[in-house]
Amino acid sequence: MSIEPIARRSFLKLTAALLLAPARLLGAEPVLRRSGYAVDIGILYRMLTFHLEGAFEEGVDPGAGRYEVRGAGQGDGIANRMESSGILVDGRWAPVYGAYSFEIHGRQSKTEMTYDHERRRVHYHARGETFFLRRVREVDDVVPLPAGVHVDDAISATLNYRDGRWTPDAAGRLRTWVVRRRRSESEGPDDIARGGYRGEVVPLDLTVTADPDSRKPAALLDFSHFTSWARQNRPARVLFDDERRPTLITGAMILGSSLSIRLG
Numbered sequence: 001m002s003i004e005p006i007a008r009r010s011f012l013k014l015t016a017a018l019l020l021a022p023a024r025l026l027g028a029e030p031v032l033r034r035s036g037y038a039v040d041i042g043i044l045y046r047m048l049t050f051h052l053e054g055a056f057e058e059g060v061d062p063g064a065g066r067y068e069v070r071g072a073g074q075g076d077g078i079a080n081r082m083e084s085s086g087i088l089v090d091g092r093w094a095p096v097y098g099a100y101s102f103e104i105h106g107r108q109s110k111t112e113m114t115y116d117h118e119r120r121r122v123h124y125h126a127r128g129e130t131f132f133l134r135r136v137r138e139v140d141d142v143v144p145l146p147a148g149v150h151v152d153d154a155i156s157a158t159l160n161y162r163d164g165r166w167t168p169d170a171a172g173r174l175r176t177w178v179v180r181r182r183r184s185e186s187e188g189p190d191d192i193a194r195g196g197y198r199g200e201v202v203p204l205d206l207t208v209t210a211d212p213d214s215r216k217p218a219a220l221l222d223f224s225h226f227t228s229w230a231r232q233n234r235p236a237r238v239l240f241d242d243e244r245r246p247t248l249i250t251g252a253m254i255l256g257s258s259l260s261i262r263l264g
Helices: 008-020 154-162
Strands: 031-043 048-061 066-075 078-089 092-104 107-116 121-129 136-144 174-181 199-206 208-210 217-221 236-240 246-252 258-263
Touching: 031 066, 031 078, 048 078, 066 154, 078 154, 092 154, 121 174, 136 174, 136 199, 154 174, 199 217
Parallel strands: none
Antiparallel strands: 031 048, 031 258, 048 066, 066 078, 078 092, 092 107, 107 121, 121 136, 174 199, 208 217, 217 236, 236 246, 246 258
């Protein structure tokens, strides 16, 4: 499958900025990386199946204290696009901007977040359609960030774990905080809240252990933070490589549905 270059002009500008930055003088080299990914989704005991292949481009400059990641993928009846950029805040990667779109079987969802770390708030905009009844859930909110809380998105959390900037607590638990659409824990795939939606800040925990087969790092991830198709008692499993990059994410969800994401 041929994947067209992703925002080539923007990425080339980032590449030039990284190469010209004074990171070498600070002892931290800029890192540019391109890689692929594949997503497989089965719905209703695989009565419906979707396969997506895509590519992402990552530019990380620890010396300048910034990163940018862009990705896009497409398949039959399924497509996604994402971009995330961020900076170093108190020694940890933190998102500044994120935009994510996803389409499956004609159902579309889009999320855009702008993080203001000085004023401790996030501008959160999202619109999505439920799968069966195509009901619309929409958020347009400014979410305050609690004092002393570090907020991540999926990209910054991955970079923080990979670079050893996300350290476990006394119990060995990795905890961070993410912004999401506020909803009840019992929300079903087609439920709609009365009175509209707001955003909220919620904790996200990982406990990393050794995979019994490969002995590489592995962790359980509560996907119910991100979708009403998931439940807390059925976490997804994340496998990492020797460089602490995620390589495989698998999860079983409600109504006999499943998700598999292969990275790299």
